[in-house]
Amino acid sequence: MSKPLNVGMIGYGFMGKAHSNAYATVNHFFDLQYRPVLKAICARSADKAKSFADNWGYESIETDWRKLLERKDIDLIDICTPNNTHAEIATAAAKAGKMILCEKPLAMTGPEGLQMVEAVEKAKVPNMVWYNYRRVPAVTLAKQLIDEGRLGRIFHYRAKFLQDWTINPELPQGGAALWRLDVAAAGSGVTGDLLAHCLDTALWLNGALDSVNAMTETFVKERKHNLTGKVEKVGIDDAAIFMGRFHNGSLASFESTRYARGHKALYTFEINGEHASIFWDLHDLHRLQYFDHRDQGIVRGWRSIHVSDGDHPYMGNWWVPGLQIGYEHSFVHQVADFLKGLETGKPAMPDFRDAYRTQLVLDAILQSAREQKWVTVARG
């Protein structure tokens, strides 16, 4: 029989919903020793916490996260709050000896991230950051193909994360639903929100980035602020582009924006190697495009792989070939891997240190854009 693992979640927004679904679902499809139990949900508003608890079956609520950390019946703290709260909560949770799953990006800055890394490493608590796209089966398959050496020497890595939801200048900033547009809560705009995802995948698939050269832009300079009711300067970046060099000698070409009309959440990456290339697209996340130059010439072409077979990563646990899975399954897989890591003693990645390395690239990008020059990425 499976062992219960008591979860205390802080935050009840979009990510609270995605994580709760993952905890509720994981044991139905994965054979694991541990079983998450939805023990407590914490939110400043008791009403909202209560309503969320009712919907998802949390056994209790808290309105003060410090109280939650004091509870003996909580094994794991899941941090789903805005970026500017991660460090304080995570550091305290580590001191309280809790396992920690933290939403991405890890922190507001590299130094803040380092504090968090030191806290969990000192406390020796299992920790992980919710860079969920690694666990989309097609992305995991890409990793597998790269690790098998199929691509050969890598020449290019390009990634984009394009959205179009903030083009309307009447959209306000700040507050519960729109904290991502408020620099005080988010730290940055698309850099921390979208490029962070691209970078987590890139460092995982292609290794460290040595140097970057970036530009950012804020297209809409002022927006009404929901917390003050006044029109205020927009402090976040609406768009960010950078080029760079990976440690393996390949060139980086990255872009993210919330002003690309026609793209809802178009995260794509492409890797060009000496022998083979790979392309992936979040809008059709169950497919991987693969080109292998070693195929016979007359029948060489990009292969559209429908990643839904039993021998594809994670897919043996779901349906049958041809039946695709959706966005939320990446979170289910991440919980499954985290729990498996507890069983085996081989922690699932990315842990805080791994996510800290991504944070250092984000810092370098923002510095480069500010100073308009090449910046060497610090090593974490």
Add this chain to the structure above:
Amino acid sequence: MSKPLNVGMIGYGFMGKAHSNAYATVNHFFDLQYRPVLKAICARSADKAKSFADNWGYESIETDWRKLLERKDIDLIDICTPNNTHAEIATAAAKAGKMILCEKPLAMTGPEGLQMVEAVEKAKVPNMVWYNYRRVPAVTLAKQLIDEGRLGRIFHYRAKFLQDWTINPELPQGGAALWRLDVAAAGSGVTGDLLAHCLDTALWLNGALDSVNAMTETFVKERKHNLTGKVEKVGIDDAAIFMGRFHNGSLASFESTRYARGHKALYTFEINGEHASIFWDLHDLHRLQYFDHRDQGIVRGWRSIHVSDGDHPYMGNWWVPGLQIGYEHSFVHQVADFLKGLETGKPAMPDFRDAYRTQLVLDAILQSAREQKWVTVARG
């Protein structure tokens, strides 16, 4: 608070898993008065029932479905067993006053289906058949566009369901995993398994079929039978093609096979109307292709609609625009609609009578193929 609805499920295979997941998930995403409770799972093997119950949280097990029907604590019977058992169980369940959700196809034949219809109508019990593809959001959107009259007069309806998993002649027939290849258990091959799905959607979207002209083929004539251990004649159809006329004057062109190399579960349909056309493909189920001739000429083209916005059918209950959902969500939606139907008194479709009409088309197809002539479809 939601009212419990006690579910007793018979069968624990692929569909048992899909339905259990739907019951476990539906209330997390849909606001409903009723809440399914996984009360009992029934299977001939107590071990298998036990194991399934453990995994999904069923409170009890049964090894005799008649016992299950006798239990007062069961409100709803879910029939996930092979086709040749549907009629007997459903008829008995209706007599026992249970709500019934039955896997598709409804029955082995039209007359058998009619018995089932009469049983549930006499007993006045809520009933539904698991033709789940109606509830893929893109398919529901297609229905909405048609109901709004956007297509105008319909000229063509074509559908295909292509698979490739039985090409290997060494694959045996019969038994738990392969009952679909055994005519005694399945009644027919791709006709009842795959064309049935195409027809349910077609009758829903395009109205009744008046007449059909069909051919079937069994490419591999003999296979080892798992129940007897002997090589036996294959009684099912490996492929079926038919043409026909819908009552609205449009032409039908349908095909299904398990011998189309490269297609895992490629269910597609296309509808061509005077003003607009629609195309859908199960392999990318979150997209709908739409062409509207009333668009200005120079920018006219097929639109690839990523059906993931809040105003798309069902999608306001899930994630955010751009994030796709998967196969199993169609079952979640079907349970949601069934429960909503109990609330509102407007039953969700397809009920047994609706599915019986599909059965009559299946009968006409098989008769036409046997007799090599046009057959008029009986009205149900």
Add this chain to the structure above:
Amino acid sequence: MSKPLNVGMIGYGFMGKAHSNAYATVNHFFDLQYRPVLKAICARSADKAKSFADNWGYESIETDWRKLLERKDIDLIDICTPNNTHAEIATAAAKAGKMILCEKPLAMTGPEGLQMVEAVEKAKVPNMVWYNYRRVPAVTLAKQLIDEGRLGRIFHYRAKFLQDWTINPELPQGGAALWRLDVAAAGSGVTGDLLAHCLDTALWLNGALDSVNAMTETFVKERKHNLTGKVEKVGIDDAAIFMGRFHNGSLASFESTRYARGHKALYTFEINGEHASIFWDLHDLHRLQYFDHRDQGIVRGWRSIHVSDGDHPYMGNWWVPGLQIGYEHSFVHQVADFLKGLETGKPAMPDFRDAYRTQLVLDAILQSAREQKWVTVARG
């Protein structure tokens, strides 16, 4: 130096333009012993013939095709006139000892086609029918892959030719531009116009068809006739669907229509074999989709082959990899192959006899639709 081959063309419409371009272009890209010379263009209207001659550089005009046949300086007669004139002209041209290139379909009926075959075989004149799609490089590549045995046993062949240009009921029938809608000039509607193309390719790629079962439909029953000025019954088929059996045991599923909104000239075919499958689409004619089940499982997928490399059929004669060619190149290739056939003594196909076999299938389709029953295809 190349030897001149004097061409006399009859007709100056769309096909006259396509053929003239092929004659004018072929020697620039293909190294051939023969060189077509545009000697004479024949049309009933001297003005139109003159204007066409000026544009394309024809050296002379004729207004009576019989005069053209009498000219000693003409080696080859190219018949680009409506279907109901092919037999008379071709038979006379054969008697006059001319080489003949005839537009498709060969004839109005099988028996008429047989007369034409007998005429050219008796006269021993080189002859060919303009079924140009065989010479699209991607289609020729498909033939090559099939001939290499890559597909294994064939299970399915399906083809469609969908257009949408006659949906408007105000469109008249008959006369110069719209003779294809006039049964007296065209013989049939989509069957002879569109299915004929699908069948030529199918018989070439997959061998003979043994039997067919068809239906046709005329959606718009009456149209104004351009020649009489009156509203008259429409005699052609607007849509045709048939199923059938190939001699190799595979199943045929064919459809063509001019009422499929959103499709301008969507000719597609797909062949499913035991080991591999092939798909092609005229709207992106420079690509071939290929699926090979012998690829390793985890990287198996449909390959999108951009047929533009030097080792692809015909492509070494054009540009460089990645640069696509267009529709008219299929005619250039057909002329190139015809001229090469004169050089080598191995005639390019399809000749009249080959096209006659396609005609016999067309006859069987129309008979089957009329009589509503399976029809055995006669052998030619």
Add this chain to the structure above:
Amino acid sequence: MSKPLNVGMIGYGFMGKAHSNAYATVNHFFDLQYRPVLKAICARSADKAKSFADNWGYESIETDWRKLLERKDIDLIDICTPNNTHAEIATAAAKAGKMILCEKPLAMTGPEGLQMVEAVEKAKVPNMVWYNYRRVPAVTLAKQLIDEGRLGRIFHYRAKFLQDWTINPELPQGGAALWRLDVAAAGSGVTGDLLAHCLDTALWLNGALDSVNAMTETFVKERKHNLTGKVEKVGIDDAAIFMGRFHNGSLASFESTRYARGHKALYTFEINGEHASIFWDLHDLHRLQYFDHRDQGIVRGWRSIHVSDGDHPYMGNWWVPGLQIGYEHSFVHQVADFLKGLETGKPAMPDFRDAYRTQLVLDAILQSAREQKWVTVARG
């Protein structure tokens, strides 16, 4: 009747073939007052000139381009030679009073380009540069949609030109076929060869670029040189990436490489405006992708426009809807527009000055990559 325009072409390589085909074809499809006459082909090798003349019907040959310029019977000089010869030939041709069509890029550097501009402007001779992709109908359609104001404020312009033909380190540099890999002949690598195309389109569609920040890379550092027979340092850039700002405030993101496995000639661009977005891809050049946010929400999606209708740019001159044209037609259109410009007195673009502006961006890119900093683009 059309007036002859006597063409003298210098160079007989890939571009010589493409241009010759354009001259030979243009009057068949476009109604123009002028008619190019293939008067003379010039090449250092008399044999090669003779052979090319025979194939294309040039009336005479020259082996010294200065002799060609002296001929009175030549109206127009077409320069198809390597980049390092453009300036000298064009300047002399302008002095000789000839019209000039010059292959791209205009020059080796901006200052060299300026000399050429001054020469043609002083001589008042018609002049044009072969940036052919403007005349792909889908690209011209993009221009039309932008000029109509459909996109609104522009936020992003991104372009890529990816190839994979130089990955093999055994490929030599220099000489007739491989002068593009020899910095002495080409001036730069992908910057002048591929980015130049992207920039010509971008400046045309989106206006001037104010500043750029670039990086370049040479992956294979040494290659055998065909002219010396020795292994020599590679002086060209194998890959180039740059970001920048357009004068209209939109962000630029560009990349080109010859090391992107799987892409033969993948030139793509995408423009994101406030209301609408556009995407184009050379590998399927007859399609334009268009997204219009003003479409009704539930049926909003990228439209795949098959640019083959009579009301699409240039397409009324070719075949019928659904029938695509190929790469070489862009050259035919460019000649047609040039000749029309002679008729109307409104010169076809890009002329030398226009192409000089592109040259200034190329200079800025190379300087930025060298100096690793932002560079302001000079205005031409």
